[in-house]
Amino acid sequence: MSEAMVLNEKAAGGRSGWKQDPAGVQKNILAVAMTEFAANGLSGARIDEIAAKTHTSKRMIYYYFGDKERLYGRVLEEAYRQVRTGEQELELDHLPPIEALKRLAEFTFDHHSRHPDFIRIVMIENIHHGAYLEQSDLIRLLNAGAIQKLEAICRRGRADGLFREDVSPLELHWHISASSFFNVSNRATFSRIFGSSLYTEDGQRSLRDHLVEMVVGLALKRREHPRRGTRGPA
Amino acid sequence: MSEAMVLNEKAAGGRSGWKQDPAGVQKNILAVAMTEFAANGLSGARIDEIAAKTHTSKRMIYYYFGDKERLYGRVLEEAYRQVRTGEQELELDHLPPIEALKRLAEFTFDHHSRHPDFIRIVMIENIHHGAYLEQSDLIRLLNAGAIQKLEAICRRGRADGLFREDVSPLELHWHISASSFFNVSNRATFSRIFGSSLYTEDGQRSLRDHLVEMVVGLALKRREHPRRGTRGPA
DNA sequence: GACGTAATTAACTGATTGGTACAAAATTCG
DNA sequence: CGAATTTTGTACCAATCAGTTAATTACGTC
Missing domain, CATH: 1.10.357.10 (Tetracycline Repressor, domain 2)
Incomplete structure (x- = not known):
């Protein structure tokens, strides 16, 4: 636990100089998700894959959309x-x-x-x-x-x-x-x-x-x- | 390993008095798989679920059909x-x-x-x-x-x-x-x-x-x- | 500047998954 | 009848998966 905290401190260190862009990130996630869900379906699409293809991290998918199904629901709306x-x-x-x-x-x-x-x-x-x-x-x-x-x-x-x-x-x-x-x-x-x-x-x-x-x-x-x-x- | 073998011997003991029915088992698997794939898709259907709904074990799915995708392919043929x-x-x-x-x-x-x-x-x-x-x-x-x-x-x-x-x-x-x-x-x-x-x-x-x-x-x-x-x- | 909150990243987690190893019972064939 | 093969069931396995935790940086307000 304390070792993990130390590791976390090391790994997280060094990332600075970025600007927040909540709307842009959401839009990017939605666009990538649309492609992935269309290609693989709801069951077949992989959150890790979607995350990897965005400019952000998997955490933000959950932060903005809650879970996989809700992301899919948003993609459906966006498609319509x-x-x-x-x-x-x-x-x-x-x-x-x-x-x-x-x-x-x-x-x-x-x-x-x-x-x-x-x-x-x-x-x-x-x-x-x-x-x-x-x-x-x-x-x-x-x-x-x-x-x-x-x-x-x-x-x-x-x-x-x-x-x-x-x-x-x-x-x-x-x-x-x-x-x-x-x-x-x-x-x-x-x-x-x-x-x-x-x-x-x-x-x-x-x-x-x-x-x-x-x-x-x-x-x-x-x-x-x-x-x-x-x-x-x- | 030796303990697992002992357990295997215990668990497998006692099952006897059954007749082989290769054609019937395959047919049962195909029928259940058709329903499951139709309901959940290829990605969404679960082999364990299919197996549980058959009269046989998961082992037989692999024995007769090789893997999930080949089972699906056979289901597709059967549907047509x-x-x-x-x-x-x-x-x-x-x-x-x-x-x-x-x-x-x-x-x-x-x-x-x-x-x-x-x-x-x-x-x-x-x-x-x-x-x-x-x-x-x-x-x-x-x-x-x-x-x-x-x-x-x-x-x-x-x-x-x-x-x-x-x-x-x-x-x-x-x-x-x-x-x-x-x-x-x-x-x-x-x-x-x-x-x-x-x-x-x-x-x-x-x-x-x-x-x-x-x-x-x-x-x-x-x-x-x-x-x-x-x-x-x- | 301090504080609280939002946005973000990386690492971690327990459950599930498709598939495999091992063994036993049934069947076939010489 | 015995050996080999087929059929079958149970337990096990490594990888993957959706989701979570901990920490850091950015931002706005007082």
Whole structure:
């Protein structure tokens, strides 16, 4: 004990000339943690590894974030914040409803592609049954307006007599999200099983364009009678 | 050492009257491991926990499967085997192309819903960048014919002049998979953010029916000229 | 300048983990 | 039947892990 104290005195000696930067340190930890959790998941990521990749020490992770799970929860919030912030830049009000819907679907597809770490964090969160998301008021807040753009488009589309009366912004959002998310989330397995042609530039454009076509088809009023008992738009 | 040997002799004494069942033990381990890996992921699952839930000892896990990762790899194969086996039961050849496509899309959506553990294992495998799937010849074999049914439908649809000439079975498969998979994989986060209305019986039916409608719309030849510069099926 | 608090580093800790060593019972084969 | 092999269980092990302790430096206030 007294020997350990002596050793401590020796080892700690000599560190001086530094400035406190609480905000910077927290930010650095969060950034590194985001990468590590996205790469390895909550269970797989290692605090020592995260600490080693920051400009600070493991102690500060516990000082600022409490424990591993709370750090992960903060990373989850930060991931949502970054992505939702990126979505604000999309301007649709000046476009006619059909154009606006297409633009939104295209943007969403590409936006997901641009944020693989966000996709992975959400994948990991789903593996953990959304338990950490459940505890976050911030994520709820960040997502509160997530489908308002779609709602506005649907209102306008219906008012113009172009969209179905029963079109559901929630479902449209779901379908757009499904394809946009899956495109990133399952690329590893899908491409290994079925080849990587869909993950080329042409393949991605095709997927995106067809998603747009399908979503618009879902939103628009039908113009034909059913054909052969099917309800296909034909 | 000699004391440990004595203790070993004492502890091991008294266990007799058992029959060897190598196949049964392996099967039991695989079943338990599937549940544990699906629940906790590769990193999060614990060998001791898996062993405790089997009818055997941890030693047998290593005896039969070598190590944790190889066990996981076998679980992955087994998951694919079960799901692909389930898909064989679908008979489509007697149906007209449009009906067959609809039936396939519906079946796929429901089939995914019925196998949450498979979905979770694939999610986990994607977190691990498909690295374990990459090492499996069996999975490749199991998936070799995964889109043959779709290919046959598209051939028939094109021959009947109903489907687009450039319809891609691969893309159709992708779109059907995207929605079917996302429906299970992201339920935890989606429902926490947007509510659970889409995960009721009515909501699921709506999602499935709209998926069918969209996919059929993608496959069918268009019957109209573009409208207002859009390429929507209108 | 003294004091109290915040921020920071390095070393330490007990528990857990995947895997191994040893031994015993069951089974097979010549 | 005996020897070799397979199957099985228990106890053990070194490394890793998330988290903690002790100490030092920086900073703000009086």
